[in-house]
Amino acid sequence: MHKIGILGAGLISRSHAESIRSLDNAVLTAVADIREEAGQRFADEYGCAYYQDADELLKQADVEVVIIALPTFLHGKYVELCAQYGKHVLCEKPVEMTVEATQRMLDQVKEAGIIFMVGQVVRFWSGYTEIKELYESGELGQVHMAFASRCSTLPDWGNEWLLHPEKGAGAICDMHVHDVDFLRDLFGEIDSVYCLANKDHTGCWNHAMSSISFKSGEKAVAEAAFTMSDGYPFTMFFKAAGTKGTVEFTYKAGYNIGERDASTSELRLYQKNRQPVIRKLEQHDPYANQLRYFLSCVDAGEQPARVPHQENLEVIRAIAAIRESAETGEILTLTS
Template identity: 25%
Template sequence: MTFRIGIVGIGSVADTHARGIEEIATAELVAGSCRTRTKGEAFATKYGCAWYDDYEVMFVEADLDVALVCTPSGNHLEPARAAAEWGVHVLCEKPLEITTERIDEMISACEHAGVRLGGIFQNRYHPAARTVHEAATSGRFGDLAAVSVSVPWWRPDEYYEDAWQGTRALDGGGALINQSIHGVDMAQWLAGAALDVGPEVNPVAEVFAYTDTLGHDGPEIEVEDTAVLSLRYRDGTLGQVLATTSMYPGLEKRIQIGGRDGSAEIVADEHGEWQFRHERGDETEAPTSSPSADDRSEYGRNVEAFLDAVESDEPYELDGHEARKAVAIVRAAYESAEVGRPVVPN
């Protein structure tokens, strides 16, 4: 079948998704919604689709199969719930929502309506990430010692001016829940594969965190631009998360996993290196995302994986419960920073 997709909220990430959808043989972008006519009509012209100023009208009139929610983070629940009520499957940008309570409402609404709910964490669909995940699943790292992520990025003051980013109401936090949520998800995903904890269990057992606003001092930012987390995973493995928008001019993101039998590092999602105590013939080259085997974007792969799961009625690896885990870790970190003690994600 060909899935009819509508995008709710046509900011910058909607363009990325629109291009990704063009790569999928079983998908068609038929509509987009936003409240601004000039912006909506320009998007519709660019991608040959319809524009609606009301997403609920779009769900009905455009005869959608899937709603791709790309609104500000704290506005994901409402369109997701409305789509479910109209029998439309929901695929939602990161983070799934800004609190676990709102995510649980999304999960409940979709389950009650009998539609699928999925999250977008496109970094999982880089070939380098898949390669390292496969190594973790097969136990190549042995008994784990550490799984860590560093996102030492920079955003200028202008990034936060007159924007929803950096606000508690719509961003839900700062550098940790926005820029670094992909890294948090990657850490728990890789650790979960190595520990084989099962799909319903968050592999992070507790979080201790410090957060502060150190690189921006204007009224335009309400939340942290710097966060440092210590993680303890369920088997005792340790980890760290560095999340910033305060380190000019910004450095490359790094994800590291290692144990008694080997270690791997992914840099900027694209390339990395690994070494194992016991080498195998199929692991002589370091994991890389360039060039990819099919020349598709990670966004296209992420959306296609969701569509494949819907069509086959098979599990989707980033369903609502899985996409919730990273947000649970982030919320535990924010609570820890406030109360000054370790907090268990829930």
């Protein structure tokens, strides 16, 4: 039985706690949050111990694995702390705010010898997993162009740091990182990026359109937005047109990604001389799928092949280049 602690008692922590609850080989034993009321309420709801200080949790609680669900700018500090205590870590995305901070984190993880994975949950999400299977099986052929979109209203559930230009950087980091990561997983190394974006009153680029070219020859456009009007549901969309087929995926949740119970999800596949295939997708909990895989890596003592450390670094490098392109208006080639 894997004993798990969570750092942070915010919105995304509930998705992780529910995923732990759904597995028969995991138990949530502790949570830490500097906000005593929020942390204690979370602990009471999920039947675990509460600590106000993360260091005290790591010293005193019976935990083997730690899920870091803290603001992005704190990830490096707490991954390092977990590494010092020898705890395996599943860390929320984006893994860090800069390439340099990400490299430091990965160096610390390697030195400590812990199993570490970034929570790029889209790699485990129904719809996206089917798209990857279609592409890798050759059913789409060579993809001419892909389009990925992730849009919602401006979040207002207490994550003030998310809309700080340096601590969270808004949609261009928090939302864009999902699709940049999935496209990197699908098509391989990124060659160049160009971004058109709108900076709003928060000082963040909260609506961005990025064109991405891959070394494999594929091209894509990715959209991320926190600018939708009131009532607009959290929406994900993906389309890829290839020499053998076109796939289209649509997902709509509630006001935020945590409101998945009433979501609608559909995948359509179009191929020459065939009737279109329309699938209403069953939404298995992607956070449970992600955690199940991560714990299998812990059991095997192996770093996660499905979310490689080097790709984490490449994705943050791409996000940094996209942010620079938004500022300068230039096409930027990525260098390793």
